[in-house]
Amino acid sequence: MLRSRALAAPLLLAACLTFSSSPATTANPAPAAAVAPSALLGLPSRAPDQDPRPNVVVVMADDLRVDDLQWMPRTRRLFERTGISFENSFAPYPLCCPARATFLTGQHAHNHGVYWHEPPYGYGAFDDSRTVATSLRAAGYRTGFLGKYLNRYGLDRSKVSGQPSHRYVPRGWDEWRGAVENPGDAGFHGGTYVYTDIAFNHGGRIDNRYRGRYSTEVIGSLSAQMAGRFADRRARSGRPFFLYVNHIAPHHGAPRDDDDPASWRDKDGFEHVFPTPYVPPRHRGRFDDVIDRAPGIARTGSPTEGDVSDKPRAVRRLPAMTGRDLAAMREAARQRAESAWVMDKEVSRLVRRLRKDDEWDRTVLVFTSDNGLLQGEHRFRTGKVWSYEPSLRVPLLVTGPGMRGRGDGGHRRYDPVDTPDLTATILDLADAEPPRKADGSSFLASLVDGDAGWDVPVLTEATHTAGGRSAAFGKRSSIGLRTARWSMTLYRDGFGELYDLVEDPLQHHNLWRSKKHRQVRTDLEEVWRRLRDCSGAGCQEPAPPAYRADASTVAAWTRGYWQEIDRVYGYR
Known part of the structure; x- marks a missing residue:
């Protein structure tokens, strides 16, 4: 993405906010006092010195x-x-x-x-x-x-x-x-x-x-x-x-209601928890005829991902959904x-x-x-x-x-x-x-x-997602990158995830070990090393050209993403 840096003066700010047909420029700007603020911003002028x-x-x-x-x-x-x-x-x-x-x-x-x-x-x-x-x-x-x-x-x-x-x-x-x-x-x-x-x-x-x-x-x-x-x-x-x-x-x-889904512990010791916000009785039931499942459960009424063997260790440990889970999650939703x-x-x-x-x-x-x-x-x-x-x-x-x-x-x-x-x-x-x-x-x-395209990766980070120790991660347990097409996350225990969000918006197929995608992984790991501890302008370093996308491509991919999400998860 071609992102503007902070504007240099209130006059330029005003020109931006009026959505003028010509981009704001710093070349020979007119003195701010020479132009009424209402003309610059389209705001009603209430005093000569109005900010x-x-x-x-x-x-x-x-x-x-x-x-x-x-x-x-x-x-x-x-x-x-x-x-x-x-x-x-x-x-x-x-x-x-x-x-x-x-x-x-x-x-x-x-x-x-x-x-x-x-x-x-x-x-x-x-x-x-x-x-x-x-x-x-x-x-x-x-x-x-x-x-x-x-x-x-x-x-x-x-x-x-x-x-x-x-x-x-x-x-x-x-x-x-x-x-x-x-x-x-x-x-x-x-x-x-x-x-x-x-x-x-x-x-x-x-x-x-x-x-x-x-x-x-x-x-x-x-x-x-x-x-x-x-x-x-x-x-x-x-x-x-x-x-x-x-x-x-x-x-x-808080407080809890009588119909709030109760937590329970299964035979393997996993605690199934379903937190909810409190809602006054006068507002309850408003969407019961529409919400027939949690938003991350498919229109079919079942989870979309049966096999999580390619996911991080903590995700692999999650038990499959039960009917009791699905009912509780519906109430929480x-x-x-x-x-x-x-x-x-x-x-x-x-x-x-x-x-x-x-x-x-x-x-x-x-x-x-x-x-x-x-x-x-x-x-x-x-x-x-x-x-x-x-x-x-x-x-x-x-x-x-x-x-x-x-x-x-x-x-x-x-x-x-x-x-x-x-x-x-x-x-x-x-x-x-x-x-x-x-x-x-x-x-x-x-x-x-309007849009300029997607050049700069979004840096993501977290703790409590993996065990192990690694000086490269500092206090974090996972660090990732999000480009226009790819989502990559590295974990402190050595695990990695790579998803092609154009082909796989639901992130079901981890391509980390795919030979076909070895070059993508190598390239993004290099970007990851440059950005993981970034500061200031260093966080705006563009990705290599192969991992950038122009505005029309980003728009098409994003619309495709949301269309697939709605097709799989949307309510009637």
Whole structure:
């Protein structure tokens, strides 16, 4: 992918956001003061000194698969009509805690040091003294945070302050309302994953007034209120704002219902677990007549992969699905869909508030998820971390000035985007400096000029996927590459996976030992060695020419991928 680096000046930023017919250039730019901001951005000018930069609102779901968008009709319609969907969007470390640290820093996990959600590599390992928030605030933005932060925020001590984190407020946030996990001895009830009793650290004080209220609706209400306050302040000061809203949905959480699928242990000692989100009774049953199986179980009602002998050791150890498993997974899928549907209503509420306050036409809205989720594929009852497509892929929807009312049907992009790229793009929008050496690259060029093709591999990494020891892996147990056609992953114990995603979108046939594909393996291993510990611009090194693809080829391959996924797994 030909990715643009951060734009040099607000004038160039404005030219990009108006989707001008000619690409922005740095040659002899006109002074910013000579051109009205409204002319550059298409934003209503309310004062001579109005800041032309857009507001940025990011809404992040938790564990939302790309195909879960089918349960979010309002959000889907909004972006189909007024925005752009990135069809190749990836979480390079598909696990909540590392993924969120990556968004906040713009760095891969091997650079920011958060590898897991438990000590010693969870929240307690996160240095959040420099994040996207500190950069945007330094650039003149008002900043607000709402909802889930990193796993174990509230339980572990802050790496920055050294103090208990349930009252710690990270730097850079003008308004902070972070959901906290309950340490049990801090004198409050509720917590992040209690859907009926969420607790917040609100500017250093605990706010747990929400017992009996559904947390998705609480976050939705609070996000609209926060947006309203920020809009009022922008009207008075002209200062743009950044609002980062984090839903817990559809991640599993308490309380349990009587009809939640129970875990069980088989004769070989394997524990079959089926986590679900809590959904209020008034929202239950909405999709029971549609969801007849988990999304990773075929239309036939059976798993698609009978033989996993070519998979890593941990996957080979997974037992075959039983009828009891399939019934439990169906119930979990229904509850996740119901949970996503409620979140969909709250996204719509936030948009209505932005429109009511006359800020919608100057706001870039992003909807995404921290990671995907396996739900039946490769024998996983539920799972993430692994470099399989349902785990890596996340929805990424963007709308903003210049993207609305186009009516040309061009609401899809096929260039690859990963989480560090999203961070780089937000900083680009704000003309802000990155908080650390940036591993990603802005995709504003794709928004403005359309797709450029896929040149740069997506680096993937994980822990807890293999045993063994290897200095080449550092603290990771697997490291992979994703190109336009190939998915390759190397494991610390010496195992390897190679998939041709054009011929095998379901990743059923591991080609690692295929003599026919020996050259592909050799070439990608060389790229792997160059990128595995990359930093900054080194993470944007293009693949060899044979492993790049132009825009039309990437689009055709991606459409083919999703067509095959729908043919095998789609609901009626």
